[in-house]
Amino acid sequence: MRIDCKEAWDALSAYLDGEIDPVLRAEIERHVQFCEVCSAVLDSTRNILYLTADDRVFELPGGFRERLHAHIDEMLQQDSP
Numbered sequence: 001m002r003i004d005c006k007e008a009w010d011a012l013s014a015y016l017d018g019e020i021d022p023v024l025r026a027e028i029e030r031h032v033q034f035c036e037v038c039s040a041v042l043d044s045t046r047n048i049l050y051l052t053a054d055d056r057v058f059e060l061p062g063g064f065r066e067r068l069h070a071h072i073d074e075m076l077q078q079d080s081p
């Protein structure tokens with residue numbers, strides 16, 4: 001089983017919640033080791049969750065998801081010829 005970036009992002013919230021299939025989690029961990037984009041996404045998402053968890057706010061800031069995906073699209077477009 002190999003996942004691509006899109007699958008990694010789709011599974012990211014479940015991954016961070018710890019409610020994820022162990023096989024999929026292993027795939028994400030392997031993926032972020034060689035994928036700078038997903039590694040950055042995982043780090044920033046984890047930081048946001050960590051910061052917001054202090055206030056027991058578990059929803060992502062408004063528009064975060066859209067901005068995140070726009071950012072990822074941008075990075076991917078820069079990578080591809």
Ligand SMILES: [Zn+2]
Pocket residue numbers: 004005006008031035036037038039
């Ligand atoms: Zn990736």
